[in-house]
Amino acid sequence: MLISTEKDVLHLIKDDQLVMTVIRAAKTLGLPDWWICAGFVRSKVWDTLQGFTSRTEVPDVDVIYFNPESVNESEEKQYEAKLRNIVPVVPWSVKNEARMHLVNDIPPYSSAVDAISKFPETVTSLGVKLNDDDELVLIAPHGVEDLFNFHVRPTPYFEETIERAQIYETRLLKKNWGATWDKVSVTHTTLLLR
Numbered sequence: 001m002l003i004s005t006e007k008d009v010l011h012l013i014k015d016d017q018l019v020m021t022v023i024r025a026a027k028t029l030g031l032p033d034w035w036i037c038a039g040f041v042r043s044k045v046w047d048t049l050q051g052f053t054s055r056t057e058v059p060d061v062d063v064i065y066f067n068p069e070s071v072n073e074s075e076e077k078q079y080e081a082k083l084r085n086i087v088p089v090v091p092w093s094v095k096n097e098a099r100m101h102l103v104n105d106i107p108p109y110s111s112a113v114d115a116i117s118k119f120p121e122t123v124t125s126l127g128v129k130l131n132d133d134d135e136l137v138l139i140a141p142h143g144v145e146d147l148f149n150f151h152v153r154p155t156p157y158f159e160e161t162i163e164r165a166q167i168y169e170t171r172l173l174k175k176n177w178g179a180t181w182d183k184v185s186v187t188h189t190t191l192l193l194r
Contacts, residue, residue, distance in 0.1 A: 003049055006144055009041075010136050012048055013128060019044060022061055025086040027130045029079055031065035033112040035127030035139065038062045042123050045147055046181045056180055060093040064127070066112040071099035117141035118157040120168045125155055152177060153187035165189035 003012060013019050019040075026036055040061045047056055063083070079094040097115035101108040109115040112127070119125040122142040131137050140147070142155055152172065158164040168189055178184040 006138050010138055025083055026063045033066035035064055035112050035129050037116055037127035038124040041126040041128055050181050060091045063094045064097050064112050066097045068098040113139055120158050120171050121152050122146040122155055123152055150183040151185050154189050159189055162191055165191040
């Protein structure tokens, strides 16, 4: 299957019953500024482009939202439990990005999309959701070219400090995407090359 535009990604997702079940389940929570993001979206595209006949396993399905008025981690666990009741076979992970700056020791995010734009890699800096009109929406703050080309590179945010660059490089080793998708190429951070 040829995938070369954001519209193609949306069609690919719409045609996958499991992915749509996951997205519909997340929407039932009624969370503010919510998205399903990162590896769940990336893996679907890469599996298809690689020509895999079965889905690669993802360690978790990241559901993020932004609610600065309630930043209690226990709420996130309650949402995960609700999602497990709806789709028990999915490894749910729910995070309120309004509190994640405290966990990551960085300045606060202004929205869920702001958080997505500051994920470590451009190929995981993606999100999908159903809007109020039940239309599928894709957000890709750094575009989709790297995704289509299997090119892992740091987002600009992870090129700003040595500490973030090191986090990015550590993730590259831990994730080892090339072991699953042999078309993957990697760009290392320039900060550590200086």
